Amino acid sequence: MQPTLMNLKILLPFRIFAEQNAVTRIVAETREGSFGLLPQRLDCVAALEPGILIYENEGEGERYVALDEGVLVKSGRTVLISVRNAIAGTDLRQLREEVEREFLNLDEDEQNLRSVMTKLESSFVRRFADFRHG
Numbered sequence: 001m002q003p004t005l006m007n008l009k010i011l012l013p014f015r016i017f018a019e020q021n022a023v024t025r026i027v028a029e030t031r032e033g034s035f036g037l038l039p040q041r042l043d044c045v046a047a048l049e050p051g052i053l054i055y056e057n058e059g060e061g062e063r064y065v066a067l068d069e070g071v072l073v074k075s076g077r078t079v080l081i082s083v084r085n086a087i088a089g090t091d092l093r094q095l096r097e098e099v100e101r102e103f104l105n106l107d108e109d110e111q112n113l114r115s116v117m118t119k120l121e122s123s124f125v126r127r128f129a130d131f132r133h134g
Contacts, residue, residue, distance in 0.1 A: 005022045006023040006024075006074075006077050006078070010083065011083070012086060017083075022059075024039070025038055028067075029048060029051030029053070029067075044073075044074050045073050048072055053065040064095055065087065065089075066086065066089070066099045069083065
């Protein structure tokens with residue numbers, strides 16, 4: 001007797017990143033370490049840490065997705081994963097390089113954002129001081 005297979009859906013803030021049917025197993029990272037999901041596992045919720053999600057489709061082998069922190073919810077056959085960012089790959093070395101590039105871009109964007117916020121804050125303080133003294 002073949003067990004019921006899982007349906008995996010990875011959600012980003014503004015779109016569906018991936019939908020996979022016939023998933024036989026999932027391995028995810030939490031603060032307590034990695035854990036596995038099989039189709040028979042009871043329903044659960046887990047807070048995910050940034051790491052590599054591994055899932056296996058029937059007949060397709062292992063697939064890898066680098067995930068940012070998020071939440072995993074298993075309800076019946078459905079596994080929903082909601083994260084801020086995800087990058088898929090079939091080769092772990094290639095996935096690592098892609099993640100490093102993505103994080104370098106995020107670091108530059110974050111520095112630019114902080115610079116703009118600092119300018120806005122100082123402008124606000126300066127105008128507030130002018131208003132108060134004027």
